[in-house]
Amino acid sequence: MSRDTPEPALGRIQLPETTRSPWWELGKRLLLALAILAGTVLLVYVDRRGYTDANDPTGKVGFIDSIYYTTVTLSTTGYGDIAPTSEGARLINAFVITPLRIAFLVLLIGTTLEVLASQGREMFRVSRWRKKYMDEHxxxxxxxxxxxxxxxxxxxxxxxxxxxxxxxxxxxxxxxxxxxxxxxxxxxxxxxxxxxxxxxxxxxxxxxxxxxxxxxxxxxxxxxxxxxxxxxxxxxxxxxxxxxxxxxxxxxxxxxxxxxGRLLGLSTLSPTLGSVMEDLMTYGDGLEVAERELLVNEVGKQPQQLPDQVISVVRDEKVYRYFDPVVTQLARGDRLVVVRPARELPWAPRPGTHNETTSTETED
Structure with a gap:
């Protein structure tokens, strides 16, 4: 979707897909169908002397007759009252108007089917997406x-x-x-x-x-x-x-x-401290702040004894600083807020990222 696209309807779910509106496609094809119709009318009118009108005493074909002949021909109705009589008109009908007739029909039928199919596909995609992802999202x-x-x-x-x-x-x-x-x-x-x-x-x-x-x-x-x-x-x-x-x-x-403002102030007072804070808030490199579950082999230890740098412990939905006497000894069900490398290094392992057994998995 480009930035020139009109504002979508409010409240509508828009899944990430860069496609044009079906109605835009419909309008474009209708204009193309009208262009085929107008071109065929002009072609017949220019070559009108090669056609005969059975309902006209003189047999002549005028502009209105050209419009009439074109519409009944392209729609395959074909009443037969106006017919090509000269060789040139018949050749034009065979090699020009007949392909235009096929294109006209394919255009209209194909557009209708595509609009219906497109709307159906979009409704199905939204319905499937709702069932699969719109829960605990x-x-x-x-x-x-x-x-x-x-x-x-x-x-x-x-x-x-x-x-x-x-x-x-x-x-x-x-x-x-x-x-x-x-x-x-x-x-x-x-x-x-x-x-x-x-x-x-x-x-x-x-x-x-x-x-x-x-x-x-x-x-x-x-x-x-x-x-x-x-x-x-x-x-x-x-x-x-x-x-x-x-x-x-x-x-x-x-x-x-x-x-x-605080980050700006810290960077002014201590550029090093400011860079460390920026590092903590930037994903994918250097240091990161993360929350993880306590592992079985960490139960009973002090926060300072773990390989991760523990800064807080979450126990019973309350957050305690690592030096708080309440969390001097880690217990089952605790969660840890840690500072660790954004990417695991040989000398800096990342506990809790290798499918280890957590303390909550063995509570029962």
């Missing part, structure tokens, strides 16, 4: 810079693209989502029917990243009403709007302006 509201970065991070960490649904009214977002292979619902995320088309009632997580805090707050309220159990992560531009966003139902709130 992730809905991303807003596909600007923050939204695209969030989706890229999800995909890079193993989330299938089919398990992500975008909600955005912008035609440029539709084009970007199609290019990235992500399904999108075009519409305003503050409207219930739009979110329902995105399957937000069955979503496991919702990320809200529009450009305005007011829209983010309204979207969070609407999402929470439709899905009380979804985990909502929302972005706000101003720190003062964080409490309002949490009251609206967001479980986690990221302050984009303050986060950027």
């Amino acid at each position: 992730i809905v991303v509201v807003g596909y600007g810079t923050k939204g695209r970065s969030a989706v890229e991070t999800l995909v890079n960490n193993g989330k299938p693209r089919e398990g992500v649904m975008i909600v955005d009214p912008s035609p440029s977002a539709v084009a970007d989502a199609a290019g990235d292979g992500i399904a999108i619902v075009t519409g305003d995320a503050t409207r219930r029917q739009v979110l329902r088309r995105a399957g937000v009632e069955r979503a496991s997580q919702v990320i809200i990243t529009t450009d305005t805090d007011a829209t983010n707050v309204l979207a969070a309220l609407t999402v929470r009403q439709l899905n009380p159990d979804a985990y909502i992560v929302a972005a706000v531009r101003e720190e003062e709007n964080v409490p309002l966003m949490k009251q609206s139902g967001a479980d986690s709130v990221i302050t984009s302006a303050d986060a950027v």
Whole structure:
């Protein structure tokens, strides 16, 4: 889909496929059919002296007769009242008008079948996609810079693209989502029917990243009403709007302006510290922050004894810093927030990435 494509209908699910609208194809073919019709009329009228009209006493063929003859000939009706009599007219009928007749019929019949088949295929694709992926999926509201970065991070960490649904009214977002292979619902995320088309009632997580805090707050309220159990992560531009966003139902709130400001400040005070923070937030190289399950052979150990650099421990849905006395000894069911190499190195293994048995798998 090009950026010149008209804005799609609001609330429509658009799967990632770069095809033209069936109605655009239909209009193009109708124009071609009219061109064949007009060309044949002109051809018959120019060669009208080679035709005879049985219903006219003089046998002459005029312009109206040419239109009539063309329509009944191309549609294969053929009443026979007007017929080619000269050799030239018969040769033109045999080698020019007959192929045009075939092309005309194929064009009309083929267009009808293609439009119906295209609509049927699209309906089938959307229905199959809904059944397969629209359950425990992730809905991303807003596909600007923050939204695209969030989706890229999800995909890079193993989330299938089919398990992500975008909600955005912008035609440029539709084009970007199609290019990235992500399904999108075009519409305003503050409207219930739009979110329902995105399957937000069955979503496991919702990320809200529009450009305005007011829209983010309204979207969070609407999402929470439709899905009380979804985990909502929302972005706000101003720190003062964080409490309002949490009251609206967001479980986690990221302050984009303050986060950027802090990173700028750290880079100014300590360029080295700023580069390390940038490294942690960049996927695929250097260091990364990750969450993983505790392994069986790690139960009972201290966080400092593990090969990963543990910075927090998640126990009973609460987050503890690694030095907190509550998590001095790791227990079954704990989850670890660690800093580790983005790619495993011979001297820096990545526990939890080699199908090891986790502590939760042996609790029973």
